Amino acid sequence: MAAAAAAGQVDADTFRRLYPDDYLRKFVEQGLRPDGRPLAAARPTSIGLGAVSTTDASALVKVGSTTALAGVKCEVVPALPEAPDAGRLVVQVEMAPLCSATTRPGRPSEGAQVLTEQLSALLGSVVDARQLCIDAGKVAWAVYVDIYVLDADGSLHDACLLAALAALSSLRLRAVSIDESGRVQTGAAAAAAQQQQQGERPAGQQERRLALSCQPVSLTCGLYRGRLLADPTAEEEPLLEAQATATLDESGAVLGFAAGGTAAVGQIVVVQCLEAAKMRGKEVRAMLQQALEQAGLAADADAS
Amino acid sequence: MERTDGRSAGQIRTVRCERGLLTRADGSAQWTQGGTCCLASVTGPTQCYASSKEDAERATVDVVFRPRSGLAGALERQYEALIRRACEAVIVAALHPRALIQVVLQVVSDDGGVLACALNAACAALLDAAVPLRTLCAAVSAAHTEDEGGLLLDPTAAEEAAAAATGTFAFLPLLAGGGDSKGDELQLLSSQTRGRLTTDQLLDMIEAAKQGADRLAAFMQQSARQAAPLAQ
Numbered sequence: 001m002a003a004a005a006a007a008g009q010v011d012a013d014t015f016r017r018l019y020p021d022d023y024l025r026k027f028v029e030q031g032l033r034p035d036g037r038p039l040a041a042a043r044p045t046s047i048g049l050g051a052v053s054t055t056d057a058s059a060l061v062k063v064g065s066t067t068a069l070a071g072v073k074c075e076v077v078p079a080l081p082e083a084p085d086a087g088r089l090v091v092q093v094e095m096a097p098l099c100s101a102t103t104r105p106g107r108p109s110e111g112a113q114v115l116t117e118q119l120s121a122l123l124g125s126v127v128d129a130r131q132l133c134i135d136a137g138k139v140a141w142a143v144y145v146d147i148y149v150l151d152a153d154g155s156l157h158d159a160c161l162l163a164a165l166a167a168l169s170s171l172r173l174r175a176v177s178i179d180e181s182g183r184v185q186t187g188a189a190a191a192a193a194q195q196q197q198q199g200e201r202p203a204g205q206q207e208r209r210l211a212l213s214c215q216p217v218s219l220t221c222g223l224y225r226g227r228l229l230a231d232p233t234a235e236e237e238p239l240l241e242a243q244a245t246a247t248l249d250e251s252g253a254v255l256g257f258a259a260g261g262t263a264a265v266g267q268i269v270v271v272q273c274l275e276a277a278k279m280r281g282k283e284v285r286a287m288l289q290q291a292l293e294q295a296g297l298a299a300d301a302d303a304s
Numbered sequence: 305m306e307r308t309d310g311r312s313a314g315q316i317r318t319v320r321c322e323r324g325l326l327t328r329a330d331g332s333a334q335w336t337q338g339g340t341c342c343l344a345s346v347t348g349p350t351q352c353y354a355s356s357k358e359d360a361e362r363a364t365v366d367v368v369f370r371p372r373s374g375l376a377g378a379l380e381r382q383y384e385a386l387i388r389r390a391c392e393a394v395i396v397a398a399l400h401p402r403a404l405i406q407v408v409l410q411v412v413s414d415d416g417g418v419l420a421c422a423l424n425a426a427c428a429a430l431l432d433a434a435v436p437l438r439t440l441c442a443a444v445s446a447a448h449t450e451d452e453g454g455l456l457l458d459p460t461a462a463e464e465a466a467a468a469a470t471g472t473f474a475f476l477p478l479l480a481g482g483g484d485s486k487g488d489e490l491q492l493l494s495s496q497t498r499g500r501l502t503t504d505q506l507l508d509m510i511e512a513a514k515q516g517a518d519r520l521a522a523f524m525q526q527s528a529r530q531a532a533p534l535a536q
Contacts, residue, residue, distance in 0.1 A: 113381035120378075121498055236475050244495075256503045257471070260389040264476045264491035270510065 059166035070163035087132020331433020339415025455481035469499025477521030
């Protein structure tokens with residue numbers, strides 16, 4: 001470390017920029033983080049449903065300053081011959097150039113593609129594609145989940161997954177009707193057409209919710225000098241020795257465990273990550289339930 | 305319990321490692337595990353192709369993963385990211401500041417566990433290129449099947465498709481005669497799972513994979529000694 005720094009000739013902000021590792025170490029040794037959190041605490045989280053009026057469902061999620069916006073758009077498409085009784089769920093994560101200094105416009109970055117792949121696999125197991133079938137072998141729903149990272153301040157997987165989950169939880173598939181000539185109508189027109197057709201062959205479907213098999217919530221933890229930091233920020237992420245993202249559902253089952261870093265981790269760290277993710281899941285699911293109730297979209301409200 | 309190909313649950317398919325197949329690369333290796341085969345080439349330390357990739361303090365590691373057919377997509381990018389981080393962990397990158405070490409992986413045939421096979425091929429190719437390494441890394445895939453109630457190591461494509469959950473785990477394995485590894489420690493370097501597992505099932509899977517990785521690393525070490533007898 002430079003003599004100037006030791007002599008206290010630089011202010012805290014300069015020190016933070018010049019010696020990011022020393023800066024973080026001094027905090028972590030005191031059991032704190034630069035933003036004032038304890039080591040095991042995640043940042044304050046908010047879920048805003050229906051942020052984009054032109055989509056079928058949307059959610060804006062903030063975890064600290066990490067911001068993810070998920071929009072869901074549904075389209076009626078011809079059923080694929082290889083899967084006549086199933087629809088499609090297409091997940092795409094995009095990192096806009098404004099989300100961080102290192103993100104460039106143009107081709108999707110590696111980070112965005114890795115997130116796309118992780119979330120597609122995860123959400124594919126949460127949404128049973130067979131419920132997206134409208135008329136077997138003819139038409140089905142294609143549900144496009146687009147997730148935009150607006151501010152990439154670390155732990156993107158957690159924010160993106162929560163945004164996608166919140167949007168899908170609030171999604172209502174519009175009513176669909178198919179008339180004799182095979183013309184497909186959706187929304188209010190479909191509901192009206194179904195009224196007229198009553199007594200005839202029932203074609204199409206009522207407005208309905210999308211059933212999710214579980215509510216996966218993830219937590220990213222980082223290993224820094226033998227200590228576990230929950231929900232690391234973009235400032236902390238490059239300094240971590242290893243990072244692990246555990247995704248668990250409400251029953252405590254593990255839906256994904258992605259770890260990587262420049263140092264190997266022991267079994268204790270794996271167990272601690274899973275435990276922390278389980279606790280965080282409970283917290284986040286309560287938050288999501290509250291947001292859905294406020295928007296009048298909770299599953300219980302629907303049943304009554 | 306016996307598997308369709310006659311293996312026991314914890315048995316890895318026959319492993320073969322051929323080195324120095326490519327004459328124009330600084331190092332190359334072809335890693336075969338049963339029906340899965342990956343060819344890896346290593347170029348470097350060499351000049352960085354883009355100044356934006358240069359790191360003034362250490363070598364940049366670049367990984368390219370080519371599927372058996374077609375264009376590389378999001379899945380391949382995910383593999384590249386995982387393999388790159390694992391390679392960065394074993395390469396002593398500080399020895400070659402501003403340089404580039406490029407690892408190119410080509411899938412030759414895929415019968416399950418292609419990510420693990422590619423990572424092992426990359427490590428063998430780095431050895432062949434004589435890039436200074438801290439230790440070796442070895443990866444093993446595993447599958448958890450509900451109906452057979454078992455944990456299968458190194459599953460074939462058919463076993464993967466039938467499994468409730470699959471995972472690939474890379475370790476810094478326990479090496480004969482030193483290395484960084486601390487014996488009984490788990491030393492998990494990277495992991496990736498798909499499907500639903502209980503916490504205990506995941507931990508069992510990681511533990512079983514670790515034992516497999518130790519065996520693979522012993523093989524990798526032995527094959528390196530045979531290829532370069534003077535290095536002993």
